[in-house]
Amino acid sequence: MTNEAWETLSDQAATVCGVVYFLALLSYSAQWASLRKLPADETPQSGQVAVWGRFGLLLTGLGCAVHLVSLVGRGMAADPNRVPWGNMYEFVLSSSFVVVLAFLVFYRKYRLDWLSLWVVGLVWITLMVAMILLHDRVAPLAESLSSPWLVIHVSAAVLATGIFTLGGLVSILFLIKERQEKRIAVREAELVPVGGGGDVAAAQAVPRTGILARVPSSKSLDRLAYRLHAFAFPVWTFAVLIAGPIWAQVAWSRYWGWDAKEVWAFITWVVYAAYLHARVTAGWKGRNAAIVALIGFVTLLFNFIGINYFFGGGSKHSYAEDAPAVVQVISAAELTSQL
Amino acid sequence: MAAPDLGFVEMMRWAWRQLTSMRTALILLLLLALAAIPGSVVPQSDVDAMRANNWKADHPDLTPIYEKLGLFSVYDSVWFSAIYLLLVVSLVGCILPRLRVYWRGFRAAPPKAPRNLTRLPDSDSYLTDAPTDEVLERAAEVLRKRRFRVVVADGAVSAERGYLREAGNLVFHGALLVVLAGVAMGSLMGYQGGVIVWKDGSFSNNLTQYDDFKAGRFVGVEDLDPFRFTVDDFDVEWIDDPTNPRYGMARKFVAGIRYTEKPGAEEKSYDLRVNHPLSVDGTDVFLIGHGYAPVITVRDGEGEIVSSGPVPFLPEDQATFTSFGVVKASGATPQIGLEGMLYPTYSGDPNNLGSVFGSLGNPLISMQAYVGDLGLASGSQSVYVLDKTNMKLLGGTTENLFRVDLCPAKIDGEENARCETSTVELPDGAGSVTFEDIKPWVRVQISQTPGKMVALGGMIAALAGLLASLFIRPRRMWVRARREDDGSTVVEVAALDRSSGGEVGEEIVEVVAALKGETVKEEL
C-alpha cells in the first residue's frame, strides 16, 4: 500500500470509528433511559435493557478496534514509518484510544458498566473535536523527533494522559455522587429523628433510582480514582522527568530548560503529587483531594491545548529570533507546536 | 534559668511541627505549582534572552516592576527558591523521624490482636468444630503463604505485610533530594556556550572563541577542556517534493568534523548529527543549527583589500532560509559597512526579492552600503548589528537606492556558472565588493553538565520508590479462635488496610475460605 492509501485508510477508519462510538453512545443511552427508572439494586440480566447494554459494549469494543486501525494507518502513512504521535491530531487520537482501551481492560475487574455512558460520550466528543479542529496531514517528523526517545517519552505521556483522563472523569463523578449522598443523608435524618422512631420505611424509600444511584458509592469512586491516578502518576513521572530529560539532553544539550512545555509538565506533576498527599491529609481527604486531582487534569489539558494556542505563536517566533538569531535544527517550539 | 527559654523552645518546636506537617507539605506543593506559572508567561532571560529583551522594550512601564519581582528569572528568584527550600526542609524534617520509626517498626513483631476483632470495619467470623490450636496453626500457614509476617500469641494470630511500602515512600522522598543535588551541581559547576563555525573553519575550546557563554558560579577558565575541532563539510537533505506537507524542510543534518581531545593528541573524525552529540571527556558538543556564510571581499577606493572572509548570515525564515547579515570593513578610511539579505534560492524577480527554497539553488545577496564610522571604538558591539549613527548610506536617494546585488563566483568551492559578475563598484569611488563564495555554517552548542547522572540516578531511584510506595499494599490481619461452651470454635478474622487506597474485604473472604478449606469462586 502507498503512503497515501494508508493515510486515506486512517482517515476513513477515524470516521467509521466516530460513527461506531456514536452508535455505542445511542445504545447506552437507550439502556440508561430504561435503567434510570428501575430501582438501583435491580439490573435486568435479560430483555431489552440488557441487550442495549451488551450491544453498547460490543460497539465500544468494535470502535476501539477501528480506532487502532486508524492509528496504525497514520503510522504507516508516514515516510519513514513511525509511531503516530507527530502532531496534536495524532496525540489526541492516541490518548483517546488509551481511554477506551483502559476502560475495556478494567471493565470486568472494576465492574465499570456504570461508567460506559460517560466514557463513550467523552471519547466520542474528543474524537469529533480532533477530526474537525485538529486534523492535519501526515508529515515527516522534524529531525529531533525521529529518536527512539520519542517513542518512549511520548508513549508514556500518551498512556498517562489517557489514564489521567479516566481518573478525572471518575473524580468528577465522585464529586457529584458525594453531594447526592450528603443530600440523601440529610433527607433520611429528617425522616428518622435521632433516637429512633420515625418513618423508617419512608426513609428507606428515598428514591434510589436514576443514573446516579447506579454509580458506586463515593467511597468506591474515591478509591477507583486513586487507583487510576496512582497508575498514571509514575508513568507521567517517567515520561516527563526521566525520558523527556534524557531526550532533551541528547537533542538540545540540556536536560531541563524551563521551556513553557516543560514548566507545565512539571506543574502537572507537582499538582498530582499534591493530590496523592491530599488523600492522606486530614481535612483534605475526599472532596478537596478530588478537586486537586481535577486541577491536575486542567493543567494537563492546558499544557497540551493552551500552550499551543496561547503561547504557540510567540514561542515559535522566539526560537526563530533567538540570540544570535539562529534557526535551530531542532527547536523546542517546533516540538511544542506538534504535540 | 531555663524557664525564659522554654517559651522560645516550645515555639520553635511548634513551628517545626507545623513546617513538617502533611498539610504544610501539601500547601507548599500547591504553591510551588502556582509559582512556576509566571515563568511560562513572562519570557525568561535564561531561556530566551532575545525574547525577554524584546518584551522589556515593548513594556517600559512594567519592566522595572517585573525586574524587582524577579519575573524574568522566576526559577532563580527569591520567592521561588524560598518555596522549594521550605519544601526541602519540610521534606527532611518529615523523612528523618519516619526513617527512625520505620527502622524500629521493621524489626518489631506484628502488633497484638485488638480485643474485639469483629468491631473492626473489615472483619468476618464463623463457627467450626476444629480445635483452636488447629485453626491457629492453619491460619499462620495460610497467612505465611500470603507473605505475611506472622506471630501466634494469646490464642490469636497477628500478621503484617507490606513493609516495603514505607521503604519505597522514604526512598522516593529521599531520592528527590538527590535529584536536587544533581541539578544544583549542574547549575553551579556546569557551563554552556554556543558558537557558529563555517565549513573549513575551526574552533578551540576557550572563552574567547564563543559567541555566547553561560557558566555556573564555580566554573573557572581551567575547567574548559582543551579540545579543538575543524568542520570539514556539512550535508543536509531538503524536502523538494512540492506535494509533501513539509516541503522545504531540511533534515538529515550531518557535519563531518575532525577533532583532537587535547593539544598534541591524535586527530579523530566524527559525524556530528542531531541527537548524536560528540562527547569529549565529559564535555558534549551538539549540532543545533545551520545557515550560510557568504565569503565577501571589500576593497577600498585604492583597490586594497580591507575585509575578506566568510560572514555568517542568520536565517530569518525556516522555510526559505532568507538570511540577514552585516559586513564590517573597519580597515578602510572611511570605514565601510554592508547590511542586507541573502536569498539562497533567489526567485529571479527583481521587483519581488525573495528566496523560494532553502538550499543554495541560486544564491543572491542584496545589501545596502554605508560609509563613515562603524562605532567599533565605543565598546563591544554585536557582529550582527550595524551601528548606523555615524554612517552615511551610499547612493541614498529613495527612488533609486544603490544596492549591492550580487551572486557568488563560487558555491561552496564550485564554479557558479549562472553568475556573470560577482563584483560591484561602490558609488563615489568608495571601493568595491566581491561575492567570492558561499559556505554553510553550523551552530554548535558545547556544554558540560556535571551531576546529570546524579540527577538521573536520583530520578530513577525515586520512580522505583514511588512504584513500591503506590503498589505495595501494607495491611495487618488477625485471626482469633475461641472455644465456646458448646464445644464449637468461633473464628474471627479481621484486617486493616494501612495504605491509602487498599481494599481488604476481598482478602478476608479469601483467607476465611482458605481457613475453611474452600476455594473462592471467581466472582463475576
Ligand code: HEM
Ligand atoms: C518535595 C516535595 C514532595 C513531593 C514531590 C512528594 C510527593 C509524594 C508522592 C507522589 C507521594 C505518593 C506516593 C505514596 O503514596 O507513597 C507522596 C506520599 C507521601 N508524602 Fe510526599 N512529597 C513531597 C514532600 C513531602 C513532605 C515535605 C512530606 C512530609 C510532611 C511528605 C510526606 C508524605 C507522606 C507521609 C506520604 C505517604 C502518603 C500515603 O500514605 O499515601 N511528602 N509524596
